[in-house]
Amino acid sequence: MARPLWQSWxxxxxxxxxxxxxxxxxxxxxxxxxxxxxxxxxxxxxxLGFSTIGFVLLIFFxxxxxxxxxxxxxxxxxxxxxxxxxxxxxxxxLPLILGSAYVTIAAIAIALxxxxxxxxxxxEVAPDWTREILKPLIEVLAGIPSVVLGFFGMHVIAxxxxxxxxxxxxxxxxxxxxxxxxxxxxxIISVAEDALDSVPKSYRDAALAMGATSxxxxxxxxxxxxxxxxxxxxxxxxxxAIGETMAVMMVTxxxxxxxxxxxxxxxxxxxxxxxxxxxxxxxxxxxVHYHALFGIGIILFILTFIINIAAAGAIFRKRHKxxxx
Amino acid sequence: MAGRRKGxxxxxxxxxxxxxxxxRGAQRGLTKGLDRRGFPTFREGAGGARTDLxxxxxxxxxxSFSGECGCAGxxxxxxSPGRRYIAAICVVLLFSAGVLTGCSVxxxxxxxxxxxxxxxxxxKGSDTLVNLALAWAEAxxxxxxxxxxxxxxxxxxxxxxxxxxxxxxxxxxxxxMKAEEINAAKANGIGPVEFVVAYDAIAVVVSPSNPVxxxxxxxxxxxxxxxxxxxxxxxxxxxxxxxxxxxxNSGTYVYFLENVIRMGxxxxxxxxxxxxxLMPSSEGISSEIRQNPNAIGYxxxxxxxxxxxxxxxxxxxxxxxxxPSAQTVKDGSYPIARPLYMYTAGQPxxxxxxxxxxxxxxxxxxxxxxxxxxx
Numbered sequence: 001m002a003r004p005l006w007q008s009w010x011x012x013x014x015x016x017x018x019x020x021x022x023x024x025x026x027x028x029x030x031x032x033x034x035x036x037x038x039x040x041x042x043x044x045x046x047x048l049g050f051s052t053i054g055f056v057l058l059i060f061f062x063x064x065x066x067x068x069x070x071x072x073x074x075x076x077x078x079x080x081x082x083x084x085x086x087x088x089x090x091x092x093x094l095p096l097i098l099g100s101a102y103v104t105i106a107a108i109a110i111a112l113x114x115x116x117x118x119x120x121x122x123x124e125v126a127p128d129w130t131r132e133i134l135k136p137l138i139e140v141l142a143g144i145p146s147v148v149l150g151f152f153g154m155h156v157i158a159x160x161x162x163x164x165x166x167x168x169x170x171x172x173x174x175x176x177x178x179x180x181x182x183x184x185x186x187x188i189i190s191v192a193e194d195a196l197d198s199v200p201k202s203y204r205d206a207a208l209a210m211g212a213t214s215x216x217x218x219x220x221x222x223x224x225x226x227x228x229x230x231x232x233x234x235x236x237x238x239x240x241a242i243g244e245t246m247a248v249m250m251v252t253x254x255x256x257x258x259x260x261x262x263x264x265x266x267x268x269x270x271x272x273x274x275x276x277x278x279x280x281x282x283x284x285x286x287x288v289h290y291h292a293l294f295g296i297g298i299i300l301f302i303l304t305f306i307i308n309i310a311a312a313g314a315i316f317r318k319r320h321k322x323x324x325x
Numbered sequence: 326m327a328g329r330r331k332g333x334x335x336x337x338x339x340x341x342x343x344x345x346x347x348x349r350g351a352q353r354g355l356t357k358g359l360d361r362r363g364f365p366t367f368r369e370g371a372g373g374a375r376t377d378l379x380x381x382x383x384x385x386x387x388x389s390f391s392g393e394c395g396c397a398g399x400x401x402x403x404x405s406p407g408r409r410y411i412a413a414i415c416v417v418l419l420f421s422a423g424v425l426t427g428c429s430v431x432x433x434x435x436x437x438x439x440x441x442x443x444x445x446x447x448x449k450g451s452d453t454l455v456n457l458a459l460a461w462a463e464a465x466x467x468x469x470x471x472x473x474x475x476x477x478x479x480x481x482x483x484x485x486x487x488x489x490x491x492x493x494x495x496x497x498x499x500x501x502m503k504a505e506e507i508n509a510a511k512a513n514g515i516g517p518v519e520f521v522v523a524y525d526a527i528a529v530v531v532s533p534s535n536p537v538x539x540x541x542x543x544x545x546x547x548x549x550x551x552x553x554x555x556x557x558x559x560x561x562x563x564x565x566x567x568x569x570x571x572x573x574n575s576g577t578y579v580y581f582l583e584n585v586i587r588m589g590x591x592x593x594x595x596x597x598x599x600x601x602x603l604m605p606s607s608e609g610i611s612s613e614i615r616q617n618p619n620a621i622g623y624x625x626x627x628x629x630x631x632x633x634x635x636x637x638x639x640x641x642x643x644x645x646x647x648x649p650s651a652q653t654v655k656d657g658s659y660p661i662a663r664p665l666y667m668y669t670a671g672q673p674x675x676x677x678x679x680x681x682x683x684x685x686x687x688x689x690x691x692x693x694x695x696x697x698x699x700x
Contacts, residue, residue, distance in 0.1 A: 085596055087573045087582075095599070154609065159616045168565040168619050171602055250609070253602035254572070268602050278572045278605055281483045284509065285490075 063301055067294030074288060079295075084256040084270065086279060086289045093296060095256045099269035100300075102259040103173050103252065104242045107180035111237055114181065115188030116223075116230060122189070123196040124218050142186035150250035153179045158251055167266040171253035174265050179247045184237035191236055195229020196222060228314050235311035239304050242273075249274035272296045445473040446677055450484020450497035452607060453525060453577055453625040454665055458497050460691045461684055472676050480574040488670050489513055494677055496668040499525065499625070500579055510670075517668040522684055524698035526626040526649040526662040527581060530610075530633040532618045537561040539637040539646040542660060546586045548621060551598030556619070568601040569610050569622035580663055581623055626654070627697050654698040665697070 070079070074091050081092035122134050157178060158170030165174075199222050207217040223230070253268025254275075276293050283290045448458055455478035462474035484496040489510045502510075502517055510517050529545055531537060537560055540548075547553040549568050556564045571578045587593035604610045610622045614633045622633075626649050629635055637646035640660045653659040673681050685700070692699040 083596075083599055085573075087579070088596065154612060158613075162617060169567040169602065169613070169617055171613060249605055254604070255600050255602045257599040268600070270603070278603070279574060281479060281486075281574060283482075283574075284486060284506075 060301065063294055063298050067291060067296075067298040070288070070291040070295040073291060082258050084275070086283075086292060089288065091288075091292045092256075093272075093292075093299070095258050096270055096272045096275050096296065097299060098259050099173070099252075099256075100242055100271040100273065100303075102264065102269055103176045103180060103248065103271055104238055106173060106177035106265060107184060107241045108234060108238055110177055111181035111184050111188055111241075112234055115185050115233065115237065116192050118185070119189050119192035119196055119230075119233075120218055120223070123193050124214075124222065138186050138189050141182075146183065146244060146247040147250075149179055149183065150247035153247060153251040161266075165266060169253060169268065171251055171268055172266050173252060173259060173269040176248050176252035176269070176271070177265075179251055180241040180244055183244060183247065184240045187240050188233045188237040191233035192226070192230050195226040195233065198229070199225045228317065232311045232314040235307050235314065239307045239311070242307070243300065243304055245273040245277045249277055254278065272300050276300075445475055446495060446680060447475055447493040448495040448497065449477045449479060449487050449493045451481040451499040451665070452478040452575060453499040453627065454497035454523075456627060457523065457665075457692060457695045457697055460695055461688050464688065464691060465680060465683055469679075472680070474680070480572075482574045485510075485668070488515065488517065488668065491515060491670070494670055495681075496670075498666045498668060499575075499577060499663070501666065502668060515670045516672070517670065518672055520667045520669070520681055520685065521664045521700065522667045523665045523689075523692045523700065524654055524662055525665050526654040526659050526698065527577060527585070527623050528626045528629045528649050529636045529638055529661070530614050530622050530624065530629055531636060532614055532616070532620060533632060533634045534618045535561060535634060537636065539639065541639045541642055541644070542585055542588055543641065545621075545623075545638070546588055546595070549586050549597055549601060550595050551600060562618075564619050566621060567613075567617060567619040568598065569613055569620055570597060570601050570603055571607070571610070571624070572603045572605050577623070577625060581661075584663075585623070585661060625697075627695050651693055651698045662698070 070091070074089075078089075078091055080094055081090065082094050083090050083092045084095055118138070122131055122138075126134065153175055154171075158172075158175050160170065161167065161172065161175050161178075162170035203221050203225055204217055207221040208214070212220065248271050252271060252274065254270045255268035256270040256275075257264075257267065259265075259267065259269050276296055279289070280293055283293060448462065450458075455476060458476045462476050466472055466474055481496075481498040481500055484493065485498060485502055485506050487493045488496045489506065491513060496517075502519070507517060529540065535556070537556060540559060544553065544559050548559070548566055549570070553559060554566055556562055556566055570581070573579075582597065583589065583591075586597065587595050602613075604613070604622075607624050607628045610624055611628070611630055611633060614620050614622050615630075635648060637648045638660055639646040644660075645658065647653050647659045649659045649662070654662040667681065667684070669677055669681065689699040
């Protein structure tokens with residue numbers, strides 16, 4: 001009963017839009033000659049386009065609204081203390097921030113040499129057929145769900161780390177860093193590879209003509225020329241690593257201790273992402289703990305924002321200089 | 326921008342001699358809508374739309390519900406005569422028809438859940454209880470095919486939060502509801518009713534390769550606060566101790582902290598050592614215990630698998646060291662045991678009441694099978 005009613009209305013609306021646009025086209029003034037329908041489509045596209053920016057802003061405002069109250073609900077001394085026991089109103093975020101930083105930096109330390117050498121191999125050394133196989137394989141790496149990697153890390157890597165390195169437990173910052181390195185590799189490899197690719201052929205030709213071996217060409221000419229692109233790759237890899245949650249939660253042990261010494265690499269740590277993921281489900285809406293978790297969200301947002309800006313800045317500078325990397 | 330468009334339109338309207346009156350009306354109506362960024366037209370249209378909807382076979386319930394849904398209907402009936410707004414009405418009708426349908430479906434579901442003759446009983450909460458709750462639900466559904474019970478875990482806190490938000494009918498909890506949680510529920514018009522449905526014991530577990538057989542509660546407490554750091558101090562090998570705990574949203578965590586680490590002393594300020602590993606699941610604990618001879622963990626007796634070694638625990642140095650079992654929990658000799666709860670949102674009625682009654686009676690046979698202790 002209802003459908004024919006609004007269907008007929010919809011049809012009449014459509015008719016009228018058509019009629020208007022036809023009329024307009026038939027009408028004389030060419031200066032104002034955009035048909036009505038076109039205006040409609042154009043403005044909806046514009047609205048949709050801007051909405052993406054709007055959503056990001058809304059998310060940020062939401063984060064601020066939910067997270068900022070923690071600043072006056074909890075004393076700064078508590079907020080930057082070294083223990084995180086939200087159940088007992090102890091909200092020291094330092095171990096979490098340091099934990100995230102520690103794991104991320106360790107992950108990049110592992111991923112950088114691996115990623116850059118893989119990129120060099122794929123781009124500069126490997127024959128064409130190898131490259132054709134390797135490139136899609138590397139992209140497949142990016143598609144493995146992190147929970148699968150986490151499960152693998154928990155059951156395979158963690159016991160291996162414990163028994164081979166003879167540390168108290170395999171659920172440690174190191175295991176997390178290994179997994180994160182693995183996860184950020186696809187990003188690092190493909191961006192670094194693009195950077196190497198855009199080094200002008202004349203550089204290679206010149207180096208080889210000067211009598212450099214191909215190793216010398218790669219190491220002394222091409223890699224330095226591509227360094228800002230490689231830096232971008234590292235930044236993007238970092239952005240990927242710091243925001244990763246599931247795998248990290250499963251393998252780092254989530255102990256909220258301060259990772260201050262080098263030995264902490266083989267001790268458990270608690271990251272910001274794992275904390276939010278583990279505790280958000282339980283927290284009462286609007287409580288101090290809830291605001292604290294959103295406060296962590298703000299810190300994470302700002303950190304990833306800075307990292308991404310740094311990466312974008314590198315790209316921008318490079319474009320500015322005229323396409324060289 | 327808007328002004329320019331309006332100007333354009335009126336010029337066109339005068340220029341085009343072939344314009345139909347209706348088309349012109351529609352055009353003006355829509356122009357107005359665009360000028361004001363849509364909202365005024367929208368509202369006027371909605372008022373009209375409601376009048377037009379009167380004749381449709383939508384029930385009174387769904388229409389009165391539209392206000393709550395934030396759908397159409399500001400109450401203004403200022404649709405001017407003529408056909409100026411016809412196009413706007415069309416748009417609004419398309420929109421509101423969809424939303425109203427959505428509203429009425431939602432309403433129907435809520436009604437079903439609120440009265441006694443629920444088709445699906447939502448049951449959520451403690452991970453300790455989830456296996457038992459699932460077994461109960463399966464057995465009960467087999468005997469009563471009309472009833473659907475959906476069981477999910479997530480932790481006692483998660484389940485209680487869900488009940489406070491009004492999304493579950495029965496919460497499984499491995500701890501009592503806190504006063505603030507009960508108040509929050511009451512603020513939302515929900516009065517939780519408590520039922521003790523079974524008993525649980527928390528087992529302290531180590532790897533099978535660990536020679537330690539027994540600990541006092543004091544020793545367990547010292548281990549978890551970091552006072553004892555080597556297995557040698559409690560009669561084991563020279564190995565560092567790795568403490569495993571559930572995440573802080575687990576009822577088991579709170580129970581263990583209050584009754585083992587603080588040994589029931591409510592003024593104690595002892596906390597888990599920051600070196601304690603917080604595992605997101607029971608599976609996380611058992612997988613680490615299984616392969617790590619340094620590890621010590623705790624979990625509900627129902628979750629202890631054969632490949633973990635359960636320690637005998639004593640209240641003090643002289644006390645008997647008791648291994649947890651159905652027998653020792655029931656007779657109270659095992660020191661770390663607790664009741665398990667179900668909370669209903671309000672005094673149970675209808676199917677929910679039948680279900681709870683069955684759990685407290687016929688359902689108890691399943692409790693022992695799952696490693697818990699019946700009433």
